[in-house]
Amino acid sequence: MGKVIEAKNLTKIYGKKSAAFTALDGINLDINEGESVAIVGKSGSGKSTLMHLLALLDTPTKGTIEIDGQNATKLSKRQLNKLRNSRFGFVFQQFFMNANDTVLENVILPLKIAGVSRFKRKKMALEALKIVDLESKAKNKSTDLSGGQKQRVCIARAIVNNPKIIFADEPTGNLDSATGDKITDLLFALNEKRGVTLIIVTHDEDLAKLCKRIVRISDGKIISDSAVRKDAQAKASERREKEAARVKRANEKEAK
Numbered sequence: 001m002g003k004v005i006e007a008k009n010l011t012k013i014y015g016k017k018s019a020a021f022t023a024l025d026g027i028n029l030d031i032n033e034g035e036s037v038a039i040v041g042k043s044g045s046g047k048s049t050l051m052h053l054l055a056l057l058d059t060p061t062k063g064t065i066e067i068d069g070q071n072a073t074k075l076s077k078r079q080l081n082k083l084r085n086s087r088f089g090f091v092f093q094q095f096f097m098n099a100n101d102t103v104l105e106n107v108i109l110p111l112k113i114a115g116v117s118r119f120k121r122k123k124m125a126l127e128a129l130k131i132v133d134l135e136s137k138a139k140n141k142s143t144d145l146s147g148g149q150k151q152r153v154c155i156a157r158a159i160v161n162n163p164k165i166i167f168a169d170e171p172t173g174n175l176d177s178a179t180g181d182k183i184t185d186l187l188f189a190l191n192e193k194r195g196v197t198l199i200i201v202t203h204d205e206d207l208a209k210l211c212k213r214i215v216r217i218s219d220g221k222i223i224s225d226s227a228v229r230k231d232a233q234a235k236a237s238e239r240r241e242k243e244a245a246r247v248k249r250a251n252e253k254e255a256k
């Protein structure tokens, strides 16, 4: 398994002089192809900052990031855009949807930027919408969707370009448990079946344990980086299934 991301001495300082704040402090992190990695830590510890740097959405104050052995800190804006839109998928807390565009247009966007032909990108976008069960909403305006549906559009957009790496920041944060489970299953299916590398920021310990590896951050530093034991993974998975069954029963009861 090759390295897909190699971050060396990543440092991010927000603000200047007396207002300067060190959000990340000398992070070294390698991520291999096909891994699933959870990034966990308290609110304000630097998880989103790290995710934004790894996903090349922001630049570090110090340090370097290599993607497939290529130094990304040396690329031009245009090259960065192209790299991101052809190789990465994003599922973020803030939706980043263009409210006035249709669902289909939102999903097509990364393909447009990556230079995929008009005919092919429509086909690919409809396929992605089918996976998240939203084909019927393709022509709707994005503002007309529910929160969970918006999140699913974001998933469709994240997977539409067959990315090598998916970055997800609290992917299930705003969702009810059933929708959250669906999204989680989808992400791990992509990881297992298509070898997509998953990097997930989460507060949910059980979701973290579904990953093969957990990286813990505190005050901008990595405080632990370890493989999830198979039995812990199985237990987390079992707890998830039990909870899903409980919610299902409760819903059925309510419907009666």
Ligand SMILES: Nc1ncnc2c1ncn2[C@@H]1O[C@H](COP(=O)(O)OP(=O)(O)OP(=O)(O)O)[C@@H](O)[C@H]1O
Pocket (backbone or CB within 6 Å): 014, 015, 021, 023, 041, 042, 043, 044, 045, 046, 047, 048, 049, 050
């Ligand atoms: N643009 C910014 N300017 C100044 N400080 C910032 C900026 N963005 C983030 N910070 C600070 O950097 C620290 C890390 O922020 P970050 O968003 O990475 O935290 P987080 O671990 O993702 O937290 P949460 O779990 O609440 O999402 C915080 O103390 C935050 O206030």
Ligand SMILES: [Mg+2]
Pocket (backbone or CB within 6 Å): 047, 048, 049, 169
């Ligand atoms: Mg965050």
